[in-house]
Each structure stands twice: as structure tokens, then as C-alpha cells.
Amino acid sequence: MASRLPIEVVTHVMSFLGVSDRKEAALVCRAWYEASLDPLLQRNILVNFAYDKTEEILQSFCRRHLTHLVLSHFDNSSVTKKAILRTCELGSEYLQSLSLKDxxxxxxxxVELLSRCPQLTSLDLSGCNSLFMAGTLLNNQTQVKELEKAMxxxxxxxxxxxxxxxxxxxNRVVAIFPKLQKIVLASTQITFNGHAYYARNTTVYDNSAVFTYSCxxxxxxxxxxxxxGLNFSRTTINNQHLARLSGITDLRLxxxxLIGCRDxxxxxxxxxxxxQTRLKRLDISGCLDLTDSALGNITQHLTSLEALRxxxxxxxxxxxxxxxxNLDRIKSLDLxxxxxxxxxxxxxxxxxxxxxxxxxxxxNLSCCSKLDTEVVVKLTVALPFLEHLDLGSCFLLQDVGLHMISSTLHRLRFLRLAWCKALTDLGLLGFKAEGFCPIHDPVTSVMEGECSCTHKSHTPIIFRKPTDALREKKEAALRKMLTELETTIIPENLSALTSLRSxxxxxxxxxxxxxxxGAVKFCELRVLKLNCVHxxxxxxxxxxxxNNPGLEELQLQQCSRITDASVDAVTSRCQRLSHLDLSNCDRLTDTALIHxxxxxxxxxxxxxxxxxxxxPQAADMLEGRLRSLITLLRRNLGMSTLGLQAVSI
Structure with a gap:
């Protein structure tokens, strides 16, 4: 029945699916595989092409219409060169971005590669130092004219x-790009004192030893x-040169x-x-000397900003x-x-x-340590269209704030709550803390930020150490709540965020x-991080x-209570797993690697x-067995903490 559907219908249905679901659907039958190769479905796909299985990959490229390609892990052998050129020849009609990084x-x-990619709109040559070492790149005018036409x-x-x-x-490189609009020069050695190499009235900049800002x-x-667009991240650009750049006549950035530009x-x-009042995206992350004056100028003059970091x-x-x-068009904000x-x-x-x-x-409000529950509650009301929210290390955030996130921000696709130490199971489940004694924590007290063992507390109970009976009572109450979840929909339960992906x-x-x-139940969840959840x-x-069969990345670092059986369950039920972190899980044995x-x-x-x-022997066997494995991190296998201390001594 599936193969009888018109390809156009299948393609339209697949357009509503994510990449992972589309890959699964492509395995149904040959007709669905052909539908998955439609150019409209390949527009946002980035392919990393390594050359260990060249022939197999080239055969698949004959059918694919790739738009974004990263070429990596290749040498200068004739076989590799032939594979590279054949790759771009097969995809030249649709290829829009090409990365040759490092x-x-x-x-x-x-030259031969670029001449076969006439539809390119983006080229990445970052870290390709071998191209520029000799200083003769594109010194052949015939090649320059040929590439100028192709680029x-x-x-x-x-x-x-x-x-x-x-x-x-x-000068030679940019000459082959007649429509160039954006230049990225992050971490590139730029000499800003060009007067040391050129006279004051110089109009031609052709030094073959240094790259100057004057050029x-x-x-x-x-x-x-x-x-x-320009990117000067991690360079020594300073106020003087930034002012010169801003003052160029008719420049409309x-x-x-400017990430990490400390000057x-x-x-x-x-x-x-x-x-430069038309700026839409500005990134000044890591500029440590900036104060309120800088941000005040940004909000006063750059009212068209859509992204600010x-x-x-x-x-x-x-x-x-x-x-x-004042930034009424802002779409992305990082504080x-x-x-x-x-x-x-x-x-x-x-x-x-x-x-x-x-x-x-x-x-992104990560590490804003003075942010509290009141702010989060009001943010959820004021910003109902949030899709990405990072509240990591907000120690004062309590369960009520998590309840508001779950019940209000239904468009969320990314949520980070790492190191929010005041959150409890009640926050995940959507229940209020009635009848429970708050856990004593002098750093992140759940009692309005005050420690319950000081004279500032308004409760008559100064300190009550949790007993086994009290802990058992709490767990019994939680089990009862979990039973209620099976028959009742709790709008404050974290699982209400049905669009969540990470x-x-x-x-x-x-x-x-x-x-x-009771709360981590998402059919579409792709990334789950539970590091140090003891x-x-x-x-x-x-x-x-x-409850989360679509997981592709799972991090369980320092979860010391998981066992071989649980690893077997995870790997058998989450068939799409591509990233798995089990570091510092001391109960695991070689059986886990077999699973x-x-x-x-x-x-x-x-x-x-x-x-x-x-x-180490079991790790070696696994590495030889799993053909899909690219990275296997295996530091200090089989060594206990005591053994590590002995070695360090």
C-alpha cells in the first residue's frame, strides 16, 4: 500500500518530518526512498564526507541533490583528489555551501574543485594554511578569470x-568573488599598525608577508x-579601528x-x-571592558537588532x-x-x-545567579513564543517557576535547567509541595532564599534533620501522585512541552x-542530558x-547507580542513538560494552x-566491531579513584 502512493504526496508528508524521522521513512520501500531524495527535502541537510568508503558514497551521491557539503579527512593522493572532484561534479547543480575547513x-x-561548483553561495577555507603558506595562491590570471566566472x-x-x-x-582570493557580502576573519592574524609597512599616502596594498587592516x-x-557582514572575533581590533570601520562612507553593515575582542x-x-544603525545581528561576547554605556548605546541606536549576544x-x-x-524586533538574546x-x-x-x-x-540567561522564581514566572507570561530557553545555574529557581514553564511555553524546543539545585521532583511532576518538609540547603534554600537554621527564618522550626521515616513518607506520597498521573492530565507536568527536542x-x-x-516523556525528544543526577x-x-524512543544523544556522566541491564535497555529501545556518554559510571562492566x-x-x-x-580489551573489541563508531573516548579504563591517586603521587 505504501508504495502505491504518488511520490509527490510522500514528499509533501516528509516535509513535516525531522531529519531522523525522514531517514526512517526512507527505509519503508524504494518509492519512499526516492521521495526522500527530493531537492526540497535536502536544502537544510549538511553532509560530512570522509573518504574511507569512497565508492559506496559516490554511488549514493548520484541520487542525492545535496546543498551543503563538508569535505574532511582527506589527503593529497590521486585517489582522494579524483573522489573529491567526482563528488562536486555529481552535486554541482544544487551545491550551495562547501567547507574545506582544516x-x-x-x-x-x-581551482579544479571550485570551477565545478557554479552554484556555490558560501565557501569555508578556515584553517587551510597549506594553501597560503607559499604565497602564490591564484597568481595565475587565467585561473582567476575562470574562477571569477564560476564563483x-x-x-x-x-x-x-x-x-x-x-x-x-x-586581494587575489576576494577578487574571484564579485558578489561577496560577508567576510569571516576570526582568529586570523591581522596587523592593525599598517603604517609600519606602508607610507601614509599608499593606495596599493600588496605586501606578501603580512595581512594588514589597511588592506x-x-x-x-x-x-x-x-x-x-564582518567577523573580527579573537583579533586585536581596538576602538580606533572600529571607529574607522564604522565611519566608512556609505557602509551599511x-x-x-566581535567575540573575545578584549581591546x-x-x-x-x-x-x-x-x-551603523542598520545592524541586525551584533555579537560582543567576551568583550570584558564593556559597561552599561555600551549596552545603552546599543538599545538607543540599534532599534533594528534581531540578534544580540x-x-x-x-x-x-x-x-x-x-x-x-527598546529593541522591539529582537528575536535572539544572550545575557x-x-x-x-x-x-x-x-x-x-x-x-x-x-x-x-x-x-x-x-x-539565554545561564549563570545569571541572581535570577529568581519571580522573574521566570513573569518571563513565561511576557514571552509566550520562546523556543529556546537556557536557565542553567540559576540556583534560586524553584518548582513554581518550572510549573509555569511547563504550562505556558508550549513552543519550547530547547530547555536547559542544569545546576538548578533547588528544583525537585515536584517541579517535574507539576505538583505543589504541600505537607513536605523542605530539604535543608544553606546555599539554595527553598524558603525565599533564606537558610532555615538562622534567625532570619520566619518558621518556628529552626532545623529538622530528614529521617528515614520522613523520606519514606515523601516517596510514598510521590508514588501516589505518579498513580494519579496515569488517569489525570497535569498541565504543569514537564511532559506538557510536547515540542521539546533537547x-x-x-x-x-x-x-x-x-x-x-513521571515527567520525561517525549516522543520527539532527541537530546537528553542527565549528568550527575545521582x-x-x-x-x-x-x-x-x-518513554523517549527517539533519543539520539544521551549523556549519563557520573550516574553511578546505572547498571549493565539498564544500558542494555537503553540501547535496545533507543535505536537512533548516535552519541552516548557513560563516563564515570563505576557499576558498568564489560557486559555493558557487549550490549x-x-x-x-x-x-x-x-x-x-x-x-x-x-x-581496555573490551573497548578494543567494541571499536573493531562497531563500524559506525567515529569517536571512542576511553581515558583511564579499569582504574579506580584510589589507583589514580597512587599514580599522581
């Missing part, structure tokens, strides 16, 4: 991490109508990335904001964060590791505007089997695997480091 490709192969559609080029880039080679500036001035300060950002700008305070409400920001600034900047944040879909609950010490089994046992993990070898036919990355019950 490869040792030769100039001849590069007529390229709008983005990545020249990051190049040690041997010079003014001369830069780049001249190129931008000559192509000012086209240039829309839409994207600027950039308030003055440079101020000049940028006043002169100011993470690790640790001198920002509430006064500037409160002005974020992680801004330690001085409190709920006052977040409430004013993100929650007080009527419709100022209607477009916001990505929000969930991180790592290092939440109060989570146990009871809460995880309350997770083998039986709980088995049930989680049953992985039997059940995981798609596993690509496995970490079994520091598992004292596993032997």
Missing part, C-alpha cells in the same frame, strides 16, 4: 584561523555597496561579530552604534539591561554570565513592555527516579528509555572514560 588541499585541486554567486567566505594570509593573497579597509571602501571598549561600540560582559548592570525593551544583573533589570527590560518582546524566540537536567541533585519517570537508578533509566555492540548500529560517539569496571 584540510591540506592543494592549490591545483582547489559569481558566492556571498560569504570564511578565512578564519589563517596564519599565512597576506595582503597579496587576500581590508581599502577593499571595503571599494565594495562598500555590497559588504553587509547588517552583521558584526574593544565603550568608545568603539558607541561610534559603531551611532554610525552580550554574554560574559560582566560589568553590565540593571540600569542598561532595563533598556532592552549569560552577566553576574551583576538582578531581577530588577530583567523585569524592566523583558517583562514591562506591552509588546516589545513579541518576536523573542531564543533567550532537555538538560544535569547536576540537579534533588531529582530522582520518581520525578524523571538519584537516577537503573530501573528509572530503563523506563526513561521506554552496546549488539544494539547500537548507528552509534558514532561513545565516552566510557574513567569507568573502573571496564577493561
Amino acid at each position: 584540510s591540506n588541499i592543494t592549490e591545483g585541486t582547489l 559569481k554567486n558566492v556571498t560569504e567566505v570564511n578565512l578564519s584561523s589563517l596564519r599565512y594570509l597576506s595582503d597579496c593573497s587576500f 581590508l579597509e581599502r577593499y571595503i571602501e571599494n565594495n562598500v555597496a555590497r559588504i553587509k 547588517e552583521e558584526l561579530v 574593544v571598549g565603550n568608545e568603539g561600540i558607541g561610534q559603531l552604534c551611532r554610525q 552580550v554574554n560574559k560582559c560582566r560589568m553590565l548592570t540593571d540600569s542598561s539591561v532595563a533598556t532592552l525593551k 549569560s554570565e552577566c553576574y551583576e544583573v538582578t531581577k530588577t533589570g530583567l523585569l524592566s527590560g523583558l517583562c514591562m513592555g506591552s509588546k516589545a518582546m513579541d518576536h523573542l524566540t531564543h533567550l 532537555l538538560d537536567l544535569s547536576s540537579c541533585p534533588q531529582f530522582t527516579d520518581l520525578g524523571l519517570r 538519584g537516577l537508578t537503573g530501573s528509572g533509566l530503563t523506563e526513561i528509555a521506554s 552496546i555492540g549488539d544494539n547500537c548500529k548507528r552509534l558514532r560517539h561513545l565516552d566510557i572514560s574513567f569507568c573502573c569496571g571496564l577493561s
Whole structure:
């Protein structure tokens, strides 16, 4: 019956599926496989092409219409060169982006390769130092004219991490891209004191030893109508040169990335904001000297911003964060590791505007340690369209905040709650803490942030040490609640987030089997991280695997209570697993590796480091057995903590 459906109908149905589901559907029959190869379904697929199985891959390329390709792990042999050229020849009609990152490709192969890709719009040459070492790249004018015709559609080029880039080679490279709009120069050696190499009135920059900012500036001035995006991450650009860049006549930047540019300060950002008012994406992460003045200029002048990242700008305070409400087109905002920001600034900047944040879909507040439950509750009301939310290391977040997330943000696809130590099973399940004695924790008290053993507490009970009877009573009540879940829909239960694809609950010490089994139930969940959740046992993990059959990445680092049987259950029930982290799981034995070898036919990355019950011999056997395995991390197998201490002495 399935094979009788028209291919057009099957293709349309597959357009609503994710990549993993599409791969499974393609195995139904040959007609469905043909439907999965439709160019419309390949537009967002990135393929990493290694050359260990060249013939097999080339046969499949005859049918695929790939648009994004990464060529990796190849040498300069004639066989490899032939495979590379054949690959691009087969996909030249549809290939739009090509990455040669960190490869040792030769100039001849590069020229021949690019000449066969006339539809390219993006090219990545980052880390290709062998191309630029000799300094003769593209010095043949015939080749330049040929490539200029083939590269007529390229709008983005990545020249990051190049040690041997010079003014001369830069001019030759950019000359073959007549429509270039974005240049990425992250971590590339740029000399900003060009006066040491050129006279003041110089108009031609052709130094073959260094790459100067003056050369780049001249190129931008000559192509000012086209240039829309620049990336100077981890370079020594300073306020003076940023002001010069911003002041180039008729330059209208839409994207600027300055990650880790420690010489950039308030003055440079101020000049940028006043002169480049059309910026849509700005990333100043890790610019440690920036203060409220910089963010104030951003919110005042860059009202068209759609994406803003100011993470690790640790001198920002509430006064500037409160002005974020002026960015009424913002879609992505990253304030992680801004330690001085409190709920006052977040409430004013993100929650007080009527419709100022209607477009916001990505929000990162990780390591904003002063963020509390009140802020999260109001954020969920003010930002109902969030798809990506990171609240990692928000120690004051309590169960009520998690209840509001579960019941309100139904569009969430990514949720990170790692190191939220005040969250409990009740928060996962959606129940209120009635009749339970709060767990005593002087760092993250559940009593309004105050420690219950001090005179500041408003409760007559100063301190009550949990007893076995009290703990058993609590677990019995939770079991009763779990029974209720089978017949009642709890809107505050975490499983209400049906669109969730990635969930991180790592290092939440109060989570146990009871809460995880009752709340982590997602048919579409792809990534689950439960590192350092010590309350997770083998039986709980088995049930989680049953409730989440679509898992592709599972991290269980330092979950010391899981056993071989639970690994067998996970690997047999989650057939799509490609990433598995079992490091520091001390109860595992070589039997667990046998189960992985039997059940995981798609596993690509496995970490079994520091598992004292596993032997190197069993790891060797698994590595030889699993053909799909690319990475196997196996540090200090079979060594106990005591043994490690003895070695270090």
C-alpha cells in the first residue's frame, strides 16, 4: 500500500518530518526512498564526507541533490583528489555551501574543485594554511578569470584561523568573488599598525608577508555597496579601528561579530552604534571592558537588532539591561554570565513592555545567579513564543517557576535547567509541595532564599534533620501522585512541552527516579542530558528509555547507580542513538560494552572514560566491531579513584 502512493504526496508528508524521522521513512520501500531524495527535502541537510568508503558514497551521491557539503579527512593522493572532484561534479547543480575547513588541499585541486561548483553561495577555507603558506595562491590570471566566472554567486567566505594570509593573497582570493557580502576573519592574524609597512599616502596594498587592516579597509571602501557582514572575533581590533570601520562612507553593515575582542571598549561600540544603525545581528561576547554605556548605546541606536549576544560582559548592570525593551524586533538574546544583573533589570527590560518582546524566540540567561522564581514566572507570561530557553545555574529557581514553564511555553524546543539545585521532583511532576518538609540547603534554600537554621527564618522550626521515616513518607506520597498521573492530565507536568527536542537536567541533585519517570516523556525528544543526577537508578533509566524512543544523544556522566541491564535497555529501545556518554559510571562492566555492540548500529560517539569496571580489551573489541563508531573516548579504563591517586603521587 505504501508504495502505491504518488511520490509527490510522500514528499509533501516528509516535509513535516525531522531529519531522523525522514531517514526512517526512507527505509519503508524504494518509492519512499526516492521521495526522500527530493531537492526540497535536502536544502537544510549538511553532509560530512570522509573518504574511507569512497565508492559506496559516490554511488549514493548520484541520487542525492545535496546543498551543503563538508569535505574532511582527506589527503593529497590521486585517489582522494579524483573522489573529491567526482563528488562536486555529481552535486554541482544544487551545491550551495562547501567547507574545506582544516584540510591540506592543494592549490591545483582547489581551482579544479571550485570551477565545478557554479552554484556555490558560501565557501569555508578556515584553517587551510597549506594553501597560503607559499604565497602564490591564484597568481595565475587565467585561473582567476575562470574562477571569477564560476564563483559569481558566492556571498560569504570564511578565512578564519589563517596564519599565512597576506595582503597579496587576500586581494587575489576576494577578487574571484564579485558578489561577496560577508567576510569571516576570526582568529586570523591581522596587523592593525599598517603604517609600519606602508607610507601614509599608499593606495596599493600588496605586501606578501603580512595581512594588514589597511588592506581590508581599502577593499571595503571599494565594495562598500555590497559588504553587509564582518567577523573580527579573537583579533586585536581596538576602538580606533572600529571607529574607522564604522565611519566608512556609505557602509551599511547588517552583521558584526566581535567575540573575545578584549581591546574593544565603550568608545568603539558607541561610534559603531551611532554610525551603523542598520545592524541586525551584533555579537560582543567576551568583550570584558564593556559597561552599561555600551549596552545603552546599543538599545538607543540599534532599534533594528534581531540578534544580540552580550554574554560574559560582566560589568553590565540593571540600569542598561532595563533598556532592552527598546529593541522591539529582537528575536535572539544572550545575557549569560552577566553576574551583576538582578531581577530588577530583567523585569524592566523583558517583562514591562506591552509588546516589545513579541518576536523573542531564543533567550539565554545561564549563570545569571541572581535570577529568581519571580522573574521566570513573569518571563513565561511576557514571552509566550520562546523556543529556546537556557536557565542553567540559576540556583534560586524553584518548582513554581518550572510549573509555569511547563504550562505556558508550549513552543519550547530547547530547555536547559542544569545546576538548578533547588528544583525537585515536584517541579517535574507539576505538583505543589504541600505537607513536605523542605530539604535543608544553606546555599539554595527553598524558603525565599533564606537558610532555615538562622534567625532570619520566619518558621518556628529552626532545623529538622530528614529521617528515614520522613523520606519514606515523601516517596510514598510521590508514588501516589505518579498513580494519579496515569488517569489525570497535569498541565504543569514537564511532559506538557510536547515540542521539546533537547532537555538538560544535569547536576540537579534533588531529582530522582520518581520525578524523571513521571515527567520525561517525549516522543520527539532527541537530546537528553542527565549528568550527575545521582538519584537516577537503573530501573528509572530503563523506563526513561521506554518513554523517549527517539533519543539520539544521551549523556549519563557520573550516574553511578546505572547498571549493565539498564544500558542494555537503553540501547535496545533507543535505536537512533548516535552519541552516548557513560563516563564515570563505576557499576558498568564489560557486559555493558557487549550490549552496546549488539544494539547500537548507528552509534558514532561513545565516552566510557574513567569507568573502573571496564577493561581496555573490551573497548578494543567494541571499536573493531562497531563500524559506525567515529569517536571512542576511553581515558583511564579499569582504574579506580584510589589507583589514580597512587599514580599522581
